[in-house]
Amino acid sequence: MRKFVSEGKSTVNMHKTKPKLFKIRSANNAKKYGVAAVCLKELIKKGCHLLKASSIGVHVCLYEDGTVVTEDYFQNLPDNTELVLLSEGESWNYGFVYEINQVLGLDRHTELLIDAARTLLSDEHSPKRRKIFGDLLRNLKDNSEVESRGEDKEWFEGIHVRFKTxxxxxxxxxxxxxxxxxxxxxxxxxxxxxxxxxxxxxxxxxxxxxxxxxxxxxxxxxxxxxxxxxxxxxxxxxxxxxxxxxxxxxxxxxxxxxxxxxxxxxxxxxxxxxxxxxxxxxxxxxxxxxxxxxxxxxxxxxxxxxxxxxxxxxxxxxxxxxxxxxxxxxxxxxxxxxxxxx
Known part of the structure; x- marks a missing residue:
């Protein structure tokens, strides 16, 4: 005879369900931890312990798009899904957008991004992707912080010499x-x-x-x-x-x-x-x-x-x-x- 444990509106077969493996992180730290859990309640408990977070008002969402994870949704998630543990009042600035913002917000990555975009653009044949990489390169090659002709001669190419700034x-x-x-x-x-x-x-x-x-x-x-x-x-x-x-x-x-x-x-x-x-x-x-x-x-x-x-x-x-x-x-x-x- 099967035994079920009630979890809100969901039921979990404790004898038949194997623990699922997840990667979990907090909203303000990129470090990820591996967690095995058979239900959302267990995942939150272990996640709070690993991340040293309070369990009051905690909820979990998908790293990639911010979808809130419910118990029913949890049971349909595949192994190695990346999740974010959010404390009460916190929100998630969707994963890929978050990572892009982190990279673009740091000047030290600019040259690497330019080289990577050029490499990808040289081998890319899709018009849409070529446009994306082209626009990225144009905006990364930014020299707006300088004003004078002497500081940015390329900007003034084709412009009369009487214009100094x-x-x-x-x-x-x-x-x-x-x-x-x-x-x-x-x-x-x-x-x-x-x-x-x-x-x-x-x-x-x-x-x-x-x-x-x-x-x-x-x-x-x-x-x-x-x-x-x-x-x-x-x-x-x-x-x-x-x-x-x-x-x-x-x-x-x-x-x-x-x-x-x-x-x-x-x-x-x-x-x-x-x-x-x-x-x-x-x-x-x-x-x-x-x-x-x-x-x-x-x-x-x-x-x-x-x-x-x-x-x-x-x-x-x-x-x-x-x-x-x-x-x-x-x-x-x-x-x-x-x-x-x-």
């Missing part, structure tokens, strides 16, 4: 983009047929140009040496995609540090400062329409300046998140403008 060039890069928007504003005057409206429009364009010049063409957005309220990057130079115009954040979690190496700098040039309310389709036409009825002195220029040249209407986006079609926002800018006081 990375921040100075990145600031210029942003200024160039904003200047491009101003050029588009100026160009609109050519297609305005009404002489009076064209004349008033040119006055507005000149005022906007002066205001933008005073703000140094908002080049601070890309300059990591600026105060954090002005820049779009971290102090180290990391930029995060802000997502497409019609979402609150980037679902792909795109990020890049163009200060890190030359390749990242070049890739960053494909990122866009995208107008949420479109510049050509909406903002400029609304400005022209307003000038048909009013003089330039009667227009709220600060309103249009913000929409055309500032973060109030600009989002930094990865090329994948840059939607080039019409921005259907259900936004009638003409009505919105009428509500804005001069």
């Amino acid at each position: 990375k921040s100075a060039y990145m600031k210029y890069n942003c200024e160039s983009r904003i200047r491009g928007y101003l050029k588009e504003v100026d160009g609109q005057a050519k297609v305005i047929s009404n002489a009076k409206t064209k004349n008033e429009y040119k006055k507005v364009a000149e005022i906007l140009a002066e205001k933008l010049k005073a703000e140094r063409y908002n080049g601070a957005y890309f300059d990591r040496s600026e105060k954090d309220v002005h820049r779009l990057c971290t102090e180290e130079g990391w930029f995060s995609c802000q997502g497409a115009f019609d979402v609150k954040e980037c679902t792909y979690l795109h990020s890049i540090n163009p200060y890190g190496n030359r390749e990242s700098r070049i890739i960053f040039s494909t990122w866009n400062l995208d107008h949420i309310i479109e510049k050509k389709r909406t903002v400029i036409p609304t400005l022209v329409e307003a000038l048909k009825k009013k003089n330039s002195s009667e227009i709220n220029l600060d309103y249009f300046y913000k929409l055309l040249f500032t973060r109030e209407n600009l989002k930094l986006v990865h090329i994948v998140c840059h939607k080039k079609g019409a921005h259907e926002l259900n936004c009638d800018l003409r009505k919105t403008y009428k509500r804005v006081k001069k």
